[in-house]
């Protein structure tokens with residue numbers, strides 16, 4: 391298997407982190423990968439926040455109950471999209487995956503935490519002083535893995551069809 395696929399296939403959502411710092415080089419590489427993601431008509435309608443302050447991380451974990459583990463992360467990326475662009479969710483989702491995979495390529499774990507469609511999205515935007523035209527699409531807490539869980543995945547053969555779909 392080539393290196394790229396090894397990274398893609400090995401990725402898991404990581405929710406428990408070691409207390410080991412993530413270097414600025416890795417943070418920059420993740421942000422660099424994010425800003426190179428594809429976007430509809432190449433509008434790049436986004437902002438990428440980086441939060442390292444432990445009190446803010448704790449506040450984020452308390453504000454987003456489904457991301458309570460953010461408080462234990464070394465840092466958290468916050469991806470915001472300009473919501474008057476039709477494809478901002480897709481664009482910011484592409485950037486989110488670029489960050490997650492770039493981090494994983496350095497052995498740093500992370501987890502996509504929902505932002506868009508969540509009631510707390512607006513609270514987090516205000517917390518970070520982000521202009522109103524942006525909406526939180528995702529939070530990405532990150533840290534070196536303390537625990538790796540391996541969720542089951544559907545069988546590929548049950549998901550793929552060739553040319554036209556037929557019921558089994």
Ligand SMILES: Cc1cc2nc3c(=O)[nH]c(=O)nc-3n(C[C@H](O)[C@H](O)[C@H](O)COP(=O)(O)O)c2cc1C
Nearest residue numbers: 401402403404405456457501502503504539540541
């Ligand atoms: C759009 C989206 C939203 C997600 N939101 C959350 C979340 O709020 N909290 C969480 O713990 N995991 C969240 N996840 C991670 C999923 O739970 C995880 O990807 C799934 O269980 C499969 O595990 P894996 O990533 O290890 O393959 C989200 C993933 C996606 C794609």
